[in-house]
Amino acid sequence: MISSERQVPWDKEEIRKALKGHKADYIEIRVEDSKSSHMLYRGREIQEAGGSSSLGGNIRALVKGGWGFMSFNDLTDLRDKVKTAVGQASLISGDKRTLAPVQAFEEEVYPAIKKDPFSISLSQKKKLFDEYNGIIYSVPGIQTSVLMYNESRKNVLFASSEGSLISQQRLDMAFRLSAIARDGSEVQQDSLSMGSNNDFSLFEGLHSKVEETVKRALSLLSAPQAKGGEYTVVLDPSLAGVFAHEAFGHLSEADHIYENPRLREIMVLGKTFGGKHLNILDGAAVPGLRGSYKYDDEGVPSSKTHLIKDGVLVGRLHSRETAGKLGEKPTGNARALDYRFPPIVRMTNTFIDRGTTPLKDMLADIKDGIYARDWYGGTTSMEMFTFSAAHAYRIKNGKLEELLRPVVLTGNVFDTLKNIDAIGDDLVMGQKGGGCGKGGQMPLPVSEGSPHIRIQKCLISGK
Amino acid sequence: MKYILKKALEKAQEAEIFWSKFQELPVVFEANQLKSITAREGARFGLRVVRDGKTGISTCTSRRHLGSALNTALELAGFGPASRFVFPGKLDHPRVRVYDSQVAQIETKEMVEMGQAIIDKMVKYDSEVLWDLRLNKATMSINLQNSRGAGASYRKSIFSVSLDGSLIRGTDMLFVGDALTSCHPVRDTRLIVDSTVKQLEWARDQARTPTKEMPVIFTPSGMASTFFMPLASAFNGRLVLQGASPLGGRLGEKAFDSKISLHDDATISYGPSSKPVDDEGIPVQMNTLIEKGIVSTFLYDLQTAGMAGARSTGNAHRANGGMPSPGVNALVFSTGEASLEDMIADIREGVLVEQLMGAEQGNVLSGEFGGNILLGYKIEQGKIKGRIKDAMLSGNIYNMLKNVSAVGKEGRWVGGALWTPPFYFPKVSVASKEK
Numbered sequence: 068m069i070s071s072e073r074q075v076p077w078d079k080e081e082i083r084k085a086l087k088g089h090k091a092d093y094i095e096i097r098v099e100d101s102k103s104s105h106m107l108y109r110g111r112e113i114q115e116a117g118g119s120s121s122l123g124g125n126i127r128a129l130v131k132g133g134w135g136f137m138s139f140n141d142l143t144d145l146r147d148k149v150k151t152a153v154g155q156a157s158l159i160s161g162d163k164r165t166l167a168p169v170q171a172f173e174e175e176v177y178p179a180i181k182k183d184p185f186s187i188s189l190s191q192k193k194k195l196f197d198e199y200n201g202i203i204y205s206v207p208g209i210q211t212s213v214l215m216y217n218e219s220r221k222n223v224l225f226a227s228s229e230g231s232l233i234s235q236q237r238l239d240m241a242f243r244l245s246a247i248a249r250d251g252s253e254v255q256q257d258s259l260s261m262g263s264n265n266d267f268s269l270f271e272g273l274h275s276k277v278e279e280t281v282k283r284a285l286s287l288l289s290a291p292q293a294k295g296g297e298y299t300v301v302l303d304p305s306l307a308g309v310f311a312h313e314a315f316g317h318l319s320e321a322d323h324i325y326e327n328p329r330l331r332e333i334m335v336l337g338k339t340f341g342g343k344h345l346n347i348l349d350g351a352a353v354p355g356l357r358g359s360y361k362y363d364d365e366g367v368p369s370s371k372t373h374l375i376k377d378g379v380l381v382g383r384l385h386s387r388e389t390a391g392k393l394g395e396k397p398t399g400n401a402r403a404l405d406y407r408f409p410p411i412v413r414m415t416n417t418f419i420d421r422g423t424t425p426l427k428d429m430l431a432d433i434k435d436g437i438y439a440r441d442w443y444g445g446t447t448s449m450e451m452f453t454f455s456a457a458h459a460y461r462i463k464n465g466k467l468e469e470l471l472r473p474v475v476l477t478g479n480v481f482d483t484l485k486n487i488d489a490i491g492d493d494l495v496m497g498q499k500g501g502g503c504g505k506g507g508q509m510p511l512p513v514s515e516g517s518p519h520i521r522i523q524k525c526l527i528s529g530k
Numbered sequence: 531m532k533y534i535l536k537k538a539l540e541k542a543q544e545a546e547i548f549w550s551k552f553q554e555l556p557v558v559f560e561a562n563q564l565k566s567i568t569a570r571e572g573a574r575f576g577l578r579v580v581r582d583g584k585t586g587i588s589t590c591t592s593r594r595h596l597g598s599a600l601n602t603a604l605e606l607a608g609f610g611p612a613s614r615f616v617f618p619g620k621l622d623h624p625r626v627r628v629y630d631s632q633v634a635q636i637e638t639k640e641m642v643e644m645g646q647a648i649i650d651k652m653v654k655y656d657s658e659v660l661w662d663l664r665l666n667k668a669t670m671s672i673n674l675q676n677s678r679g680a681g682a683s684y685r686k687s688i689f690s691v692s693l694d695g696s697l698i699r700g701t702d703m704l705f706v707g708d709a710l711t712s713c714h715p716v717r718d719t720r721l722i723v724d725s726t727v728k729q730l731e732w733a734r735d736q737a738r739t740p741t742k743e744m745p746v747i748f749t750p751s752g753m754a755s756t757f758f759m760p761l762a763s764a765f766n767g768r769l770v771l772q773g774a775s776p777l778g779g780r781l782g783e784k785a786f787d788s789k790i791s792l793h794d795d796a797t798i799s800y801g802p803s804s805k806p807v808d809d810e811g812i813p814v815q816m817n818t819l820i821e822k823g824i825v826s827t828f829l830y831d832l833q834t835a836g837m838a839g840a841r842s843t844g845n846a847h848r849a850n851g852g853m854p855s856p857g858v859n860a861l862v863f864s865t866g867e868a869s870l871e872d873m874i875a876d877i878r879e880g881v882l883v884e885q886l887m888g889a890e891q892g893n894v895l896s897g898e899f900g901g902n903i904l905l906g907y908k909i910e911q912g913k914i915k916g917r918i919k920d921a922m923l924s925g926n927i928y929n930m931l932k933n934v935s936a937v938g939k940e941g942r943w944v945g946g947a948l949w950t951p952p953f954y955f956p957k958v959s960v961a962s963k964e965k
Contacts, residue, residue: 104602106609107853110772115853116610118602121591123572134566140573140591155567158642193609211772247895252776252928254896292898295924295961296741326561327660329698407570444891450703451920453888453902473893475900477922478963481701526963528900528924 075100075222076122077142079232085145086228091128091153093166094228097364098124098142099406101221106193108200108214113193123406128152129166133159138407167390167397169367171230176361178238179354181266184218192216195270199277203246206281208288210249216242216270217500221405223364231366239263239357239512241500242270244277246284255287255472257457258443262357262500262512269498283470287458290470295529299436299462300476300522301429304495306442306456308515311347312417312503313445314452314480315340319349319374319382320400320505321389322412323449330449333481338380341484344422347375349384351399351415356496358415358513362399365410369399375484386412404508411506418516422490429489429521436462437527439474444501453477475528483522491518534577534596535677541604542579544617546676547596548809548851549575554668557641559649561660567638575599576851581607585833589851614836617676623813626806627799630714633687634669641665648693648719655727659695659706666690667715674811682811688802689715693722695730704917705885705905706730708751711946713800721942729884729905735916737908739962745880745909745935746923746958747873752883752906753863753953754944759890760897760927762858762947765794765819767830767845771838774895776928780825787934788823789866794845796859802946803860807844810854814844819861831856863950866937873936873954875912881960882907882914886923900924920963930955 077098086094100122107115125138126149135155137148184192196214203212217240224234245258259280263269302310317323324330350371351360360369365387372382385393386401389412401410430438438460445454459471495516502510531547538545553571557564576589577599586607588599645665652661668688675681692709706729708722748756769775777785796804796814807813810832818826830838831846831854846854874882881903889901902922908915938951 104606109768112611113609114611115587116606117587117589117853118599118606119589119850119852120595120599120602121589122595123591133564136566136568138568138570138572140571151569155569155638158567158638159564189606189609211774247772247774249773254774254776254893256893256895295900295922295959297964326563327696327698333698333701407572409566409568443893446888446891448703448705448887448902448904450701451887451902451904453891453900455888455891455900472898475888475892475922475924477888477900477902479701479920524964526920526922526961528922528961529959 075224075234077224079224082145082224082226083232085149086226089149089153091130091156091228093129094149094153095127095365096124096145096226097223097403097406099221099223101219103217103219105215105217106196108196108212110211111200111204125406125409126152127409128156130156131160132163133157134409136409165391166387169387169397171227172362172366173232176233176235178236178265180238182268184240184267185220187267199244199273202274202277203281206278206285208248208285209246209281211247213245225362225364225366227366233362233366235360235362237360238265240267240270243500244280246281248284248288250288253288255284257284257287260500261498263498264357264359264512265355283458286470287472290472292472293437293459293474293527293529295527297524298527299433300525300527301436301438301462302520302522303440304493304517304519305497306439306454307419307517307520308497309442309445309454311419311517312414312513312515313447313454314483315347315374316349316414316417317447318449318480319384320412320414321383321385321393325389325392334380334383336380339378340375340380340481341378341487343378344490345375345378345484345487346373346420347418348373348420349414349417353416356416356514357498363401363410364403365401367397367399367401369415372398384412384414386410402511404511408508411508413505413511414503414513416496416514416516418494418496419490419518419520421492421494421518423492424489426491426493426519429491429519430462430467431465433462434464437471437474438462438467439476443473450479451477452480477526477528483525486523486525487520488523489521491520494518531675534600535675538577538579538600539677542581542607544580544677546578546617546674547575548674548848549573550670550672550851552668552670554666555638556664556666557638557645559645559661559663561662562649562653564642564645574851576848577603579603579607580613583612584608585610585613587853613833615832617678618680618811619678620680621811621813623682623806624797626797626804626814628684628686628713628804630687630800632715633667633689636667636715641667648723651723652693652695656730659697659730662694664692676811680811682807684806686805687713691716691719691722693726695726704733706733711802711943713802732907732914733905733917737916737918739881739908739918739921739960741961743957743959745877745954745956747880747882747952747954749882749884749952750942750944750950751885753950754948755886756889756899756901757927758861758948759894761792761861763894765829765858767828767834767838767840767856769895770828771834776895776897777825783825784823785825785928786820786823786931789934789937790820790823790931791864792820793818793862794829794859795862796844798860801860802943808846809848810842810846812842812844812846814859817843829856829858858947861948863941865939865941865951867939868936868954869939870952873938873952874909874914877909878911880909881918881923882909883923897927899927922961923958924961925958930958
């Protein structure tokens with residue numbers, strides 16, 4: 068679809084020059100060149116084969132604590148655009164916001180690609196997806212389906228008035244398939260979602276997984292719905308990963324708390340949030356995952372941050388501004404969806420670390436509980452979270468029983484973290500498509516992971 | 531643009547070019563303080579070609595890249611879907627006003643002052659709450675031309691104000707707020723200030739609710755967080771065609787309470803989602819979706835209409851200039867006869883829902899939902915008793931909409947694409963956390 072290339076349509080020296088001689092405390096320019104293509108099937112037929120290219124940039128200026136930001140597609144007259152952003156920043160008379168100091172870097176970064184999607188022809192890809200789509204309709208009873216594949220490659224140049232000049236190439240691929248079963252007015256579905264930033268082979272050989280997904284959509288039609296109320300709930304690694312991301316990860320983003328004294332009290336470092344077995348981490352420096360990178364969008368090197376260690380809050384995720392304001396170290400978590408947005412504090416690869424309880428033991432002493440698997444999505448208000456399992460099983464006297472329809476789990480983050488009473492020995496890092504949304508920037512590639520976990524007294528929606 | 535169309539026709543039988551430009555200026559206050567001023571401008575070009583009966587599409591951000599975008603579209607057409615329509619020729623467009631030149635004329639300084647005035651008012655009302663505020667002015671131009679001679683061109687202006695407050699005590703968090711969007715400058719912000727103040731008053735005390743079925747009222751914003759997505763999906767002609775809509779095959783059938791009428795309407799002058807034509811150049815119209823409980827129409831773009839043997843209803847939407855697909859322009863519920871006060875007074879024990887979190891992340895197609903009551907109040911003996919926390923609401927929107935106790939007599943816009951009064955349902959399942 069797109070040939071691999073390392074040429075970029077801009078002149079580094081010109082960008083460097085545009086940064087000089089302005090009355091600002093800090094200025095950065097980011098320019099971005101990207102190409103993407105996608106295929107979308109709805110039902111038996113392909114519905115879209117599309118391509119897109121975009122070239123754009125932005126300027127962010129800091130003057131006495133106020134931010135001015137400008138984004139554009141037209142890369143000419145950069146100097147004038149810098150002036151505009153500096154002018155906007157000057158209208159804001161805020162308190163003095165200091166950026167945490169970081170080293171300036173000059174580097175070109177290219178991804179370590181295992182199987183390059185751009186080396187595979189469009190017709191080969193179409194043949195593969197035709198096969199998957201064929202499997203869906205080889206199972207009788209399926210009403211319709213959606214299959215989506217998207218790939219993109221972008222070159223991003225970051226230049227700052229402090230002397231950084233970093234260009235990074237990023238690759239991203241996402242695949243999603245949903246099978247929809249219908250019986251009269253009853254509609255049920257199940258999905259398969261995969262994502263990668265370096266390896267197309269992840270999307271190959273999914274035939275048996277596709278079949279499994281399709282069959283589950285059908286069996287959900289006759290599955291009962293759970294009765295609403297409090298249960299002992301076991302989450303599979305996929306759903307527990309979403310829990311780590313939604314329930315705790317967003318609360319660890321320092322931009323929520325750095326100007327909110329009361330939230331800062333809740334999130335004071337050293338406070339106990341869970342049992343000694345609870346460890347939650349985030350980091351783009353964990354290689355090969357969808358949320359991995361070398362430098363964030365403020366030119367700060369990525370890291371791996373312990374958020375909770377042995378049940379105690381020990382860290383949080385920072386941009387240079389939040390780190391500076393709170394007197395902590397930057398973690399390399401400032402990310403922008405694309406050139407249209409300023410970087411904000413985001414998660415990367417978030418996971419609950421391995422524990423010691425085998426799944427079998429976790430289930431053994433549950434009299435009446437729910438085993439919730441896979442996910443549709445999740446959201447948080449910081450105190451409260453909800454997340455949706457794609458399907459579930461009833462647990463009766465330590466054994467898995469009948470399949471249940473999708474359940475929505477909800478709760479108070481602080482209570483729920485303390486109610487995690489078992490963490491599995493089977494950590495799995497997710498490789499899903501989709502992404503995270505915050506401040507209108509969506510979908511940002513991230514990954515989540517966890518072992519199985521068990522939560523006492525979790526509220527579930529139902530009849 | 532004419533040149534590119536001509537060039538496309540050397541290899542393709544039909545071609546269309548769509549281009550849009552926008553400028554916007556958001557002014558953002560965070561934690562009671564002015565935080566950032568942003569200027570955003572951008573362009574997007576979309577090329578669609580039909581070559582040997584198949585459709586290819588490609589987009590780019592610069593006029594200079596149109597040549598390579600055309601090559602991509604022509605190549606991709608080899609793998610694309612069979613085209614099931616012909617582009618329209620010249621058409622008359624209805625006169626729908628969506629541009630107010632005053633929006634572009636508002637200066638950044640004035641927006642900062644407007645914002646500061648709202649923040650000052652809110653801080654004066656409650657200094658314990660931290661306030662975030664976002665004011666945005668935007669203007670855009672949308673253009674389209676196809677090889678059969680149809681063309682469209684219009685400008686649109688948008689001004690929006692959104693206010694969010696958060697109150698934290700211990701680990702207890704309360705979130706309140708409201709937003710307004712219009713094609714005119716929003717200078718009168720009393721509506722969002724008043725409704726936010728009311729939320730704070732109603733949420734002052736906390737109340738508990740048992741786990742059981744009880745009467746529930748959804749405010750307009752409660753309606754948006756629960757009903758919008760499932761209804762927008764159910765009337766989407768493509769999902770109907772695929773057999774994934776629970777309303778498919780039920781045209782003319784009474785699927786809803788006869789108190790319910792629902793339209794899709796982009797023809798309202800200066801409505802936040804209004805426009806004269808859709809993204810394929812088809813004039814918009816008022817589509818009746820539900821007439822007194824009866825399913826009346828589904829929504830189509832050209833391709834989906836071609837596949838379904840229907841006509842485009844003027845509902846083509848294209849994201850970033852890409853492939854059009856059918857979607858809601860603006861859902862507008864007809865009003866009923868009850869005031870919100872009447873509804874509350876009618877309930878011995880029930881719930882008033884302002885914001886349901888997570889209701890739209892479940893199985894949207896089936897209409898089943900379950901969400902955390904992020905902002906909602908307990909009603910006891912006809913009065914608001916206080917805020918409910920740690921509780922879930924669940925149900926199936928199709929079952930609920932079959933039996934409505936009352937529809938409110940006053941409605942409003944929530945977001946840009948829904949205009950609704952409050953709705954009162956006799957029995958909804960509430961699950962509450964036991965302490």
